[in-house]
Amino acid sequence: MTTPLDPAAVIAEFIDAVSPYNPNPDAAPVAVVGVRTAFGEDVFTLSDHVIRAMCRALAAYRDPEDRGECAGCGGRHLDENLHCRDCGRLHGILGQVIADHARRVAADDTGRHATGPM
Ligand SMILES: [Zn+2]
Incomplete structure (x- = not known):
């Protein structure tokens, strides 16, 4: 049995991991995403860089x-x-x-x- 993850914490961690490499950090966000979970609610602003990183992560993903x-x-x-x-x-x-x-x-x-x- 795996421990339940806090989805908002996972999203925040992903954003934190990829954001330092944003070549255009002053660009306006391209999306605002609200997340409501058992742990609470969070709102994230996503840059184009984060969305592109999600695309690359998805392309590299292989399910076990x-x-x-x-x-x-x-x-x-x-x-x-x-x-x-x-x-x-x-x-x-x-x-x-x-x-x-x-x-x-x-x-x-x-x-x-x-x-x-x-
Ligand atoms: Zn079959």
């Missing part, structure tokens, strides 16, 4: 749970065994082996019906 997209349903909920929680498809080498085997069984089954006695 991100194991790619399911080749079957396009879902993004692969577990640590690369098993899709949405449609059940297995990925990775084991998933490929199982999928290949299932295709062979299906082809074999089709072949039996096509060439079997009538």
Whole structure:
């Protein structure tokens, strides 16, 4: 269980971390954001520099749970065994082996019906 974060403190920390690098510190803010949480209320003025830093942080972000997209349903909920929680498809080498085997069984089954006695 993780400790609940104070969202306003996180925003303030982000602003504090990126603001010293603002090349245009006297520019007018581009947004005012109000945050109401269990911890209270805060209002932040955001510079263009902070918004651009958020964009860069987002571009660099990789979720620890991100194991790619399911080749079957396009879902993004692969577990640590690369098993899709949405449609059940297995990925990775084991998933490929199982999928290949299932295709062979299906082809074999089709072949039996096509060439079997009538
Ligand atoms: Zn899936």
